[in-house]
Amino acid sequence: MSDEATVKNFIEGSEVALIYFGDSESDELYKAYKTVAMGIEGLAFGHVFGHESIRKAHDAKAHSVVLFKKFDEKRNDYAGSTSVNELKEFVNSHSFATVMKFDDRAIEKIF
16 A cells, blocks of 8 residues: 555455555565465455555554554554464454454354
């Protein structure tokens, strides 16, 4: 994503939206992020390369993953390593509401 309006629409248009803020596809954390994104359905994954003004507008650190959501605390910032497993656990633990409707996604989480 290369402009603030696109990022804003991306966040507002999703129940859960994850955004990687970094420099390029060669960033180690981005590689882990991309692997996790390809393995999880039903969540919106996007990225912003460069564009420091967009990163600052969302109070995100360089080389970071931010999970935006429309429930609970509204936002979680990933503070772990470049481990695919750690990042996947972060996504799984923060992408469900504390109180959720019983749907197909909830069934997968519960059972």
